[in-house]
Amino acid sequence: SSGINAEYGGSLLNLILKMKFSIIVLALLSCSALAGKSGKQIKALQAEIGAIKDELKTMGETQESRHAALLEKIEALQGELSKVGAGQDKLNALVASKCDKKNSGTWYLGMNINPADGHIFGY
Numbered sequence: 059s060s061g062i063n064a065e066y067g068g069s070l071l072n073l074i075l076k077m078k079f080s081i082i083v084l085a086l087l088s089c090s091a092l093a094g095k096s097g098k099q100i101k102a103l104q105a106e107i108g109a110i111k112d113e114l115k116t117m118g119e120t121q122e123s124r125h126a127a128l129l130e131k132i133e134a135l136q137g138e139l140s141k142v143g144a145g146q147d148k149l150n151a152l153v154a155s156k157c158d159k160k161n162s163g164t165w166y167l168g169m170n171i172n173p174a175d176g177h178i179f180g181y
Contacts, residue, residue: 075114082106 082103 072117075110075117079107083122108152 085099085103
């Protein structure tokens, strides 16, 4: 999960949005302390908070769709891997069956190669 967040920069973006949200909340609290002058400011901040919530919801949906797509790819790759494994098992069985057969009969040497007989091959 952290690899997916790091890949898409999700954790950094979430941190920035949380910081922005915290600043807005602090501004909202300070505005409400000013009583009387803060009506328009509070409405503006509420609008910003609504926009941030919408943006967070959109980001969450995007991450969920990416996660689902990655899961589908993983399942497809696992299927391909099982096919490769089955093929490798068949190949191993074939090689083992060919290697286990003992077709090596008797060897017949065409001539006696002995240096004492004059066969020195240039040495």
